[in-house]
Amino acid sequence: MPNRPFVLAFIAKCERSFSLAPEERAAIERLPVRIEYVAADRPIVRQGDKPSQSSMILKGIACTSITLASGRRQISAFHIQQDFPDLLSLHLRTMDSDMVALTECKIASIEHVVLRAFCTENPRLCAFLWHLTLVDAAIYRQWVANVGQRSAEQRVAHLLCELAARMRVVGMADGSTYPFHLTQTDLSEATGISTVHMNRSLQSLRARKLISLQKGVLTIPDDRALRKAGDFSADYLHQAEPLRA
Amino acid sequence: MPNRPFVLAFIAKCERSFSLAPEERAAIERLPVRIEYVAADRPIVRQGDKPSQSSMILKGIACTSITLASGRRQISAFHIQQDFPDLLSLHLRTMDSDMVALTECKIASIEHVVLRAFCTENPRLCAFLWHLTLVDAAIYRQWVANVGQRSAEQRVAHLLCELAARMRVVGMADGSTYPFHLTQTDLSEATGISTVHMNRSLQSLRARKLISLQKGVLTIPDDRALRKAGDFSADYLHQAEPLRA
DNA sequence: CGCCTGCTTGACCTCGCTCAAGGCCCGTGG
DNA sequence: CCACGGGCCTTGAGCGAGGTCAAGCAGGCG
Numbered sequence: 001m002p003n004r005p006f007v008l009a010f011i012a013k014c015e016r017s018f019s020l021a022p023e024e025r026a027a028i029e030r031l032p033v034r035i036e037y038v039a040a041d042r043p044i045v046r047q048g049d050k051p052s053q054s055s056m057i058l059k060g061i062a063c064t065s066i067t068l069a070s071g072r073r074q075i076s077a078f079h080i081q082q083d084f085p086d087l088l089s090l091h092l093r094t095m096d097s098d099m100v101a102l103t104e105c106k107i108a109s110i111e112h113v114v115l116r117a118f119c120t121e122n123p124r125l126c127a128f129l130w131h132l133t134l135v136d137a138a139i140y141r142q143w144v145a146n147v148g149q150r151s152a153e154q155r156v157a158h159l160l161c162e163l164a165a166r167m168r169v170v171g172m173a174d175g176s177t178y179p180f181h182l183t184q185t186d187l188s189e190a191t192g193i194s195t196v197h198m199n200r201s202l203q204s205l206r207a208r209k210l211i212s213l214q215k216g217v218l219t220i221p222d223d224r225a226l227r228k229a230g231d232f233s234a235d236y237l238h239q240a241e242p243l244r245a
Numbered sequence: 246m247p248n249r250p251f252v253l254a255f256i257a258k259c260e261r262s263f264s265l266a267p268e269e270r271a272a273i274e275r276l277p278v279r280i281e282y283v284a285a286d287r288p289i290v291r292q293g294d295k296p297s298q299s300s301m302i303l304k305g306i307a308c309t310s311i312t313l314a315s316g317r318r319q320i321s322a323f324h325i326q327q328d329f330p331d332l333l334s335l336h337l338r339t340m341d342s343d344m345v346a347l348t349e350c351k352i353a354s355i356e357h358v359v360l361r362a363f364c365t366e367n368p369r370l371c372a373f374l375w376h377l378t379l380v381d382a383a384i385y386r387q388w389v390a391n392v393g394q395r396s397a398e399q400r401v402a403h404l405l406c407e408l409a410a411r412m413r414v415v416g417m418a419d420g421s422t423y424p425f426h427l428t429q430t431d432l433s434e435a436t437g438i439s440t441v442h443m444n445r446s447l448q449s450l451r452a453r454k455l456i457s458l459q460k461g462v463l464t465i466p467d468d469r470a471l472r473k474a475g476d477f478s479a480d481y482l483h484q485a486e487p488l489r490a
Numbered sequence: 491c492g493c494c495t496g497c498t499t500g501a502c503c504t505c506g507c508t509c510a511a512g513g514c515c516c517g518t519g520g
Numbered sequence: 521c522c523a524c525g526g527g528c529c530t531t532g533a534g535c536g537a538g539g540t541c542a543a544g545c546a547g548g549c550g
Contacts, residue, residue, distance in 0.1 A: 074389060147393040192392065231314045
């Protein structure tokens, strides 16, 4: 049963939003997945690709990024475990952005044909997958606002709050500490500020005792304070919203 | 048949991506819609709302916007005719952003219950609606990059290219001219620059003969040149992509 | 006629960028 | 075991794109 970790992750993810019927659970267990490993800094899919499968991240952290003609790169999303970063390719033939692993990733891939059949047979699960892509879109909206309107320090605080909130629901948090393997360059590409200024912004957040960040561990001593600094409200993550279908 | 304009618009939109089967066409014609008018600057739905219907814009222009604690507003999307701006509420219970009419809008609303039944009965149309929300997401991704990495002038050029490309496919273009009723404030809130600087950026584009903009009409004399100035490529709009379902 | 909304212009200032260099940690090979 | 190299982080200095504040102007509408 090599697909066990995937099945467990998927079921856990669903049951945060609604209760699975026995048939639905069975359908998930029947899904044929392929486990793959992608090394750090390697692409999972690239702009222009026409993938025939979508995948869930089981371990590691990836991002969606766009490289402009100028060579500058913008990260438009981070993906952590239990995310389906390229689910969109199910109904978007050609990838319009890159998806790259930022740390080594373990992913579970499912063929689109299989997924489409799965969707017509399980309307509720179809609705749920659709829902997941809508949450991704909600995050993009928020990022537009983040990058468009906030000061550098606020952007960073906001981003860290988001990552923390998302890690928490998938059980990656340990008290107020979170595994953290993004570089300052990653963060700067996600927030649209230079690496140099990212460094200074992080220092300022540290000085204000809002975060501590070292050796792959992020600590947020006072959640409320950081949220305030980043003008963050978790609503847009739609985390505990029951599914209606 | 008050829903005629809606039916025609919806069918036209579908057939740009795939050929409707007779039953599908019939299902669309059977959809009960309510026509409504929203005055300029009035909300269509508001952050925090839990709508029970979704709507298609038949006339006018609307936007999705987020207002931050600071009072600053970020527009994260524009919606023109044939768009389903709040389709996302079908599977996202609580609105995480506002949708407001920027000019007077004529919209066609459909109950979510109806839409859900429609989706389970017509898997291909379900896939198509899902697809539409994914295109919206692709646009957000691009906006993150636009606001995060480009200079003011590039941002404006990019935005205008996008609007032009989208207007063209819904038949709003007349040669190289487009109806244009957004204010400079709207544009500045969409690109994350100040109104003052938006004004100067537009002037610069005018001086470079890339656009002319007056009395509700935008003219793009040389499409290729403006695209180059805005580093724009229409791929992310997924305009003529055949549906696979 | 007067007001309000949207456009335009000028002057000044600042946040964040760029360029440049140095330090630290860790993995690799001699 | 140590030297070397390459990421990544850090710091300094100068500069510029774009923000803010303020005021004037034009046109449409009650």
